[in-house]
Amino acid sequence: xxxxxxxxxxRPWNWNNCSAGKxxxxxxxxxxxxxxxxxxxxxxxxxxxxxxSCSGSEEDKKCTAKKISDVRxxxxxxxxxxxxxxxxxxxGADSAADQAANLVGRNNRSSCASTYLxxxxxxxxxxxxxxxx
Numbered sequence: 819x820x821x822x823x824x825x826x827x828x829r830p831w832n833w834n835n836c837s838a839g840k841x842x843x844x845x846x847x848x849x850x851x852x853x854x855x856x857x858x859x860x861x862x863x864x865x866x867x868x869x870x871s872c873s874g875s876e877e878d879k880k881c882t883a884k885k886i887s888d889v890r891x892x893x894x895x896x897x898x899x900x901x902x903x904x905x906x907x908x909x910g911a912d913s914a915a916d917q918a919a920n921l922v923g924r925n926n927r928s929s930c931a932s933t934y935l936x937x938x939x940x941x942x943x944x945x946x947x948x949x950x951x
Contacts, residue, residue, distance in 0.1 A: 832881035836872035840864060841886045853949030856940035858919040861887070861931035873899040880924050921945030 844864025848857060868883035869876065891913045923930055934940060941951045 821836055828881035830886055832878045833885075834868075834872055834874045834878045834882045836874065837868035837879045837882035838886060840867040842881060843867070845890075847947070851942055851947070851949045853942045855938050856934070856942045856949070857933060858915060858938065859930055859934035859942060861916050861919035861938055862923035862934050865920045865924065866924075867932055869924050870926065883924050884919070887917065891916060 841864045844860045844867065848860035865883045865887065868886075868936075869879045872879055919934060921931075922928060922933060931944060935942065942949050
């Protein structure tokens with residue numbers, strides 16, 4: 819019996835190094851271009867590439883992407899809470915939107931580009947890897 823990711827628990831041994839690298843690549847690209855309104859695109863693409871551009875079990879790849887996504891959101895929340903800066907745009911709603919973009923990428927439900935580029939005024943061009951208004 820195959821258990822879908824909705825029911826499956828990510829266990830400590832569910833890990834894929836390639837997937838972790840793809841997540842790191844997306845994060846670095848997002849930081850490099852520093853393009854307004856584009857963070858959800860990079861969340862989506864990081865998760866998509868982590869699952870669909872690496873070899874290995876799908877469970878390990880999805881769990882790796884989920885673990886990294888969850889840790890990132892918890893870290894941002896913790897740092898905001900610790901510095902008493904809960905107005906920095908790292909709200910629960912923003913975190914939920916980040917997690918939704920992560921899930922879209924992991925589950926390949928739709929195109930990250932069509933959902934998170936022009937529709938949200940993101941000026942990032944994946945072909946040129948530049949942010950142009």
